[in-house]
Amino acid sequence: xEVLAALNLGEIAGxxxxxxxxPVFDLAYYIVSILYLKYEPGSxxxxxxxxxxxxxxxxxYCFGSYILADVMLGHSPLDxxxxxxxxxxxxxxWYLTFYCPLNLFYKCVAFLPVKLVLVALxxxxxxxxxxxxVHHAHxxxxxxxxxxxxxxxxxxxxxxxxxxxxxxxxxVWRPETNxxxxxxxxxxxxxYGAVLFTLQEAHWLPVGKSTLILCFTLFMATSKVVMTARxxxxxxxxLVESWVCHLxxxxxxxxxxxxxxxxxxxxxxxxxxxxxxxxxxxxKTKKAE
Amino acid sequence: xEVLAALNLGEIAGxxxxxxxxPVFDLAYYIVSILYLKYEPGSxxxxxxxxxxxxxxxxxYCFGSYILADVMLGHSPLDxxxxxxxxxxxxxxWYLTFYCPLNLFYKCVAFLPVKLVLVALxxxxxxxxxxxxVHHAHxxxxxxxxxxxxxxxxxxxxxxxxxxxxxxxxxVWRPETNxxxxxxxxxxxxxYGAVLFTLQEAHWLPVGKSTLILCFTLFMATSKVVMTARxxxxxxxxLVESWVCHLxxxxxxxxxxxxxxxxxxxxxxxxxxxxxxxxxxxxKTKKAE
Amino acid sequence: xEVLAALNLGEIAGxxxxxxxxPVFDLAYYIVSILYLKYEPGSxxxxxxxxxxxxxxxxxYCFGSYILADVMLGHSPLDxxxxxxxxxxxxxxWYLTFYCPLNLFYKCVAFLPVKLVLVALxxxxxxxxxxxxVHHAHxxxxxxxxxxxxxxxxxxxxxxxxxxxxxxxxxVWRPETNxxxxxxxxxxxxxYGAVLFTLQEAHWLPVGKSTLILCFTLFMATSKVVMTARxxxxxxxxLVESWVCHLxxxxxxxxxxxxxxxxxxxxxxxxxxxxxxxxxxxxKTKKAE
Numbered sequence: 131x132e133v134l135a136a137l138n139l140g141e142i143a144g145x146x147x148x149x150x151x152x153p154v155f156d157l158a159y160y161i162v163s164i165l166y167l168k169y170e171p172g173s174x175x176x177x178x179x180x181x182x183x184x185x186x187x188x189x190x191y192c193f194g195s196y197i198l199a200d201v202m203l204g205h206s207p208l209d210x211x212x213x214x215x216x217x218x219x220x221x222x223x224w225y226l227t228f229y230c231p232l233n234l235f236y237k238c239v240a241f242l243p244v245k246l247v248l249v250a251l252x253x254x255x256x257x258x259x260x261x262x263x264v265h266h267a268h269x270x271x272x273x274x275x276x277x278x279x280x281x282x283x284x285x286x287x288x289x290x291x292x293x294x295x296x297x298x299x300x301x302v303w304r305p306e307t308n309x310x311x312x313x314x315x316x317x318x319x320x321x322y323g324a325v326l327f328t329l330q331e332a333h334w335l336p337v338g339k340s341t342l343i344l345c346f347t348l349f350m351a352t353s354k355v356v357m358t359a360r361x362x363x364x365x366x367x368x369l370v371e372s373w374v375c376h377l378x379x380x381x382x383x384x385x386x387x388x389x390x391x392x393x394x395x396x397x398x399x400x401x402x403x404x405x406x407x408x409x410x411x412x413x414k415t416k417k418a419e
Numbered sequence: 420x421e422v423l424a425a426l427n428l429g430e431i432a433g434x435x436x437x438x439x440x441x442p443v444f445d446l447a448y449y450i451v452s453i454l455y456l457k458y459e460p461g462s463x464x465x466x467x468x469x470x471x472x473x474x475x476x477x478x479x480y481c482f483g484s485y486i487l488a489d490v491m492l493g494h495s496p497l498d499x500x501x502x503x504x505x506x507x508x509x510x511x512x513w514y515l516t517f518y519c520p521l522n523l524f525y526k527c528v529a530f531l532p533v534k535l536v537l538v539a540l541x542x543x544x545x546x547x548x549x550x551x552x553v554h555h556a557h558x559x560x561x562x563x564x565x566x567x568x569x570x571x572x573x574x575x576x577x578x579x580x581x582x583x584x585x586x587x588x589x590x591v592w593r594p595e596t597n598x599x600x601x602x603x604x605x606x607x608x609x610x611y612g613a614v615l616f617t618l619q620e621a622h623w624l625p626v627g628k629s630t631l632i633l634c635f636t637l638f639m640a641t642s643k644v645v646m647t648a649r650x651x652x653x654x655x656x657x658l659v660e661s662w663v664c665h666l667x668x669x670x671x672x673x674x675x676x677x678x679x680x681x682x683x684x685x686x687x688x689x690x691x692x693x694x695x696x697x698x699x700x701x702x703k704t705k706k707a708e
Numbered sequence: 709x710e711v712l713a714a715l716n717l718g719e720i721a722g723x724x725x726x727x728x729x730x731p732v733f734d735l736a737y738y739i740v741s742i743l744y745l746k747y748e749p750g751s752x753x754x755x756x757x758x759x760x761x762x763x764x765x766x767x768x769y770c771f772g773s774y775i776l777a778d779v780m781l782g783h784s785p786l787d788x789x790x791x792x793x794x795x796x797x798x799x800x801x802w803y804l805t806f807y808c809p810l811n812l813f814y815k816c817v818a819f820l821p822v823k824l825v826l827v828a829l830x831x832x833x834x835x836x837x838x839x840x841x842v843h844h845a846h847x848x849x850x851x852x853x854x855x856x857x858x859x860x861x862x863x864x865x866x867x868x869x870x871x872x873x874x875x876x877x878x879x880v881w882r883p884e885t886n887x888x889x890x891x892x893x894x895x896x897x898x899x900y901g902a903v904l905f906t907l908q909e910a911h912w913l914p915v916g917k918s919t920l921i922l923c924f925t926l927f928m929a930t931s932k933v934v935m936t937a938r939x940x941x942x943x944x945x946x947l948v949e950s951w952v953c954h955l956x957x958x959x960x961x962x963x964x965x966x967x968x969x970x971x972x973x974x975x976x977x978x979x980x981x982x983x984x985x986x987x988x989x990x991x992k993t994k995k996a997e
Contacts, residue, residue, distance in 0.1 A: 176600070177668070178668065178669065178670050178671075179600065179670075180599065180600050180601070180602070181664065181667075181668045182599055182602070182610070183597075183599045183600050186599065200493075201785070202784065202785060202786050203784050203786070204493070204778075204782070204783050204784030204785070204787070205493050206491065206492050206493030206559075207490070207491065207493070208491050208492070208560075208563070208565075208566045208569060208570075209493070211560075211563060211565045211566045211569070212560045212562065212563035212565075212566060214562065214563070214564060214565065217565050228668075229667070229668055229669055270784075271786075271789075271790045273790065273792065274786070274789060274790035274792070275792060276786075276789045276790075276792065276795050277786045277789045277790060280786060280789070281786075294876065298583065298594055298597065299597065299599060299600070300600070301594065301595050301596055301597065301600050302594070303594030303595075305876055305879065305880070305881030306879050306881075307879055308761075308876065308877065308879065310758065310760055310761045310764060310877060311754070311757070311758050311761050311877070311878070311879050312758070313758070313760070321760070375759065378759075378807070379755070379756065379759045379806075379807055380756065380807055381756050381757075382756075465889070466957070467957065467958065467959050467960075468889065468959075469888065469889050469890070469891070470953065470956075470957045471888055471891070471899070472886075472888045472889050475888060489782075493782070494782050495780065495781050495782030495848075496779070496780065496782070497780050497781070497849075497852070497854075497855045497858060497859075498782070500849075500852060500854045500855045500858070501849045501851065501852035501854075501855060503851065503852070503853060503854065506854050517957075518956070518957055518958055587872065587883055587886065588886065588888060588889070589889070590883065590884050590885055590886065590889050591883070592883030592884075
C-alpha cells in the first residue's frame with residue numbers, strides 16, 4: 131500500500147514535471163500578469179496616451195523573468211523574444227485586456243472563480259521557471275551555488291524585482307520602497323524555492339526533482355488561491371520568519387505586520403502590486419476608464 | 420523612359436547605400452548630437468564642474484545607439500569604444516563645443532544654414548544605423564522579428580531612449596516623463612523605420628534594401644531640415660497616427676496636441692531635447708556661459 | 709650602490725606583484741567596505757527590516773568592481789559569484805559587522821589603529837584590481853585604449869560608481885549628485901591609476917608593470933592612511949587639478965573647495981560615503997542601534 135502510493139506519486143510527479151507549458155499555462159500566466167498591470171494606478175491612462183509604453187510594460191510583466199535571468203547569465207536580454215508565438219500571444223492578451231470593447235475580456239478574467247483557476251495555473255509556471263532557472267545556472271556555473279539561487283530567484287520573481295524601473299517607464303517613481311526591501315509573498319516563496327531547488331541540484335536534499343516540483347507547485351498554487359480568494363496578503367511564512375529573524379538578525383518579534391507600524395517611512399497602500407485588496411483595485415480600475 | 424528612371428534610381432540607391440560614413444557624416448552626427456547636449460539646461464555648468472561627467476554624457480550622445488544595441492544583443496556595451504579614431508573625433512568635437520575660446524566653434528555650427536546641412540547629414544547616419552541594426556539582429560536571431568524591430572529602433576533613437584539615465588549622470592532626474600511615454604519625431608520615425616526595414620529583411624516588402632534606405636533617408640532628412648528651419652516640433656505622422664490610435668486603442672481624436680492638454684502632468688517646456696525652439700535654446704545657452 | 713638599489717626594488721616589486729590577495733588582503737577589503745556600508749545613514753535599519761537587502765548591499769560593496777567590470781566586458785554580472793569561498797567570507801564579515809552581539813566586531817575593526825592597517829591593506833587590493841582590469845581589457849580588446857581605461861577605472865572605484873542604484877536598493881534616492889559629478893579621492897585616483905596602467909600596457913610608459921604596481925600601491929596606501937588618520941577629505945591632486953582644469957576647461961581657479969560654494973545645489977554633508985568625519989559617523993551609527 132505504502133509502496134504503491136510512493137510509486138504513484140513518483141509517476142504523477144514525473145508526468146507533471148514533463149508537461150508542456152505552452153500554450154495553456156503560459157496563457158494563464160500572461161492573463162494574470164497583465165491583469166496585475168491593469169490594477170496598477172495610472173496604467174490605463176498610459177495605455178491611452180502611449181500604446182508603445184503600455185505594450186513594453188506588458189512584455190516586462192510577461193517576460194521580465196526571462197529578461198532578468200538572461201541578463202544575470204550574460205546573455206542577450208532579448209533572447210526570449212525570438213519566440214514569436216509567445217510574444218504574439220502575450221500581445222493579444224495585452225490588447226484584449228486594455229482595449230476590448232465594453233471591457234469584456236477584463237470582466238471575464240477578473241471574475242473571481244475564473245481568476246482563481248488562472249492564478250493556480252500561473253503558479254505552476256512560476257515553479258517550473260524556478261526549477262529551470264536553477265538548472266540552467268547549474269549548467270553554466272557548475273559549483274556556483276549563489277548564482278543558482280540568484281537565477282532561480284529572479285526567474286520566479288520576474289518583473290517584481292525590477293518594478294522600480296518598470297514604473298519609471300510609466301512615469302511613476304517610488305524610490306522609497308522596492309521588492310527586496312518589502313518582499314511580497316510570491317517573491318519570498320521564489321527565494322525559498324530557489325534555495326530548495328539549488329539544494330536538490332547539489333544533491334544535499336534527498337528528494338527527486340520532479341517530486342520537489344510537484345510539492346512546491348501544490349504549496350504555491352494552494353497558498354495563492356487561498357490568498358486571492360480571501361483577499362489576504364498575510365504570508366504563511368510569517369511566524370517562522372519572525373522567530374528566525376529574531377534569532378539570527380535581532381529583529382523585533384511580532385513579524386512583518388508590527389514592523390510596518392514601526393517603520394520610519396509609512397508604507398503607502400499602493401506599495402506592492404499584490405497588496406491591494408480586490409475591491410479597491412476594481413474600483414480604481416473602473417474609475418480610470 | 421520609365422525603365423531608365425528605375426535603373427538610375429537603383430544605381431543611385433546602390434551607390435548611396437555603399438557610401439562610407441566615416442569621417443564626414445559621422446562628424447556631422449557628433450556635432451549635431453553634442454550641440455543638442457549643450458542645449459540641455461545645466462550641461463554647461465556640468466562641463467565646468469566635472470569634465471569627466473560632461474565627456475561621458477557627450478559619448479552617450481554620440482555612441483548611445485551603439486551602446487544600447489550592444490547591450491540588447493548581449494555584447495559588451497563598450498564594444499564600439501575600440502574604434503579609437505571615432506572616439507577621438509567625438510572627443511575633439513566635445514572639447515571644441517564646450518571649451519573653444521570665444522565660443523567660436525559653437526557659434527559656427529549653430530549658425531542656421533550650417534546647422535541645416537549638418538542635420539541633414541545626421542539623418543543619413545541615423546537611417547544607415549537603423550538598417551545596420553536590423554541586419555545585425557537578423558544575423559543573430561534569424562526569425563526574431565521583434566528583436567529586429569527593437570534593435571533597429573534602439574539604433575535609430577540612441578541616447579533619447581536612455582535620456583533619464585543620461586540626465587541622472589548630470590544630476591538631473593525627471594521621472595515623470597521619458598522618451599517612450601512622449602515620443603519625439605526622430606524616435607517615432609526610428610520605430611516606423613525599424614518596422615519597415617524588418618519587413619524588408621523578412622521579404623514581406625517588395626522593395627530592395629538600398630532603395631528603402633534611399634527613400635527613408637530622403638524622407639528623414641527633408642522632414643528634419645524643414646522642422647529645424649521652421650523651429651517646429653509637429654510630426655508629419657500626426658494625422659494618420661491620430662486616426663489609427665483612435666481606431667485601435669480608443670484614444671481621443673485630435674492628436675497629440677489636444678492629448679497633452681488633457682494629460683494629468685503638465686508637460687514642461689523642457690521635456691524633450693528636440694522640442695525647444697531655437698531662440699529659447701540659444702538664450703539659455705548664452706546665459707549659462 | 710645605485711644599481712643594487714634598483715635591483716632590490718625590482719625584486720621587491722616582482723615579489724609584491726605576485727603575492728596572493730586571498731584571504732588576508734581580501735578580508736581587509738571586505739571589512740573596510742562593509743564598515744563604510746554601516747556608516748551610511750539608514751543601513752542599520754535596513755539590516756533589521758530586510759536582511760536580504762542588506763546582504764545584497766554588502767555584496768555590492770565587496771564585489772561591485774567585479775560586477776561592473778564584467779558588465780562592461782559583456783560577461784555575466786554574477787561571474788565572480790562562482791567563488792563560493794569569497795562570497796562566504798564576505799557574508800561572514802557582513803553578519804559580524806551588523807549582527808555581532810554587543811557590536812563587538814564593529815568596535816574592534818573601527819578602532820583607529822586597526823582600521824588604519826585595514827585601510828592600507830584595502831588599497832593594496834584596489835591597485836591590483838586596477839592593474840588586473842586594464843590587463844583583462846587589453847586581452848579582450850587589443851587596441852581599445854579607452855576600454856582599458858574604463859575597465860580599470862571601474863575595477864578601482866567599484867560600488868562608488870553605482871552608488872545611486874545601491875542606495876535605491878536601501879530605499880534612498882539622491883539624484884542630485886553622483887560619484888562622477890563629485891569624485892571622491894579614491895575614485896579620482898582610480899581614474900589616474902587606470903590611465904597610468906593603460907599607458908604602461910601600451911608601452912608608452914618606460915616602467916615595468918610590477919614597479920608601477922608597487923609605486924602606485926605605496927602612494928594610495930600612504931594617502932588613504934594619512935587621510936583616514938587625519939579625518940581629512942582633501943585630495944593630494946587638488947592643486948595640480950585646479951591648474952590643469954583652469955587651463956584646459958576654463959574652470960575657476962581655487963580648486964574643488966571654492967567650486968562647491970558656487971555650485972547651485974548645496975552639497976549635503978552626507979554626499980559621499982568617504983566624506984563623513986569619523987566622529988560624526990560613529991555617533992550616527994551608534995544612535996541607529
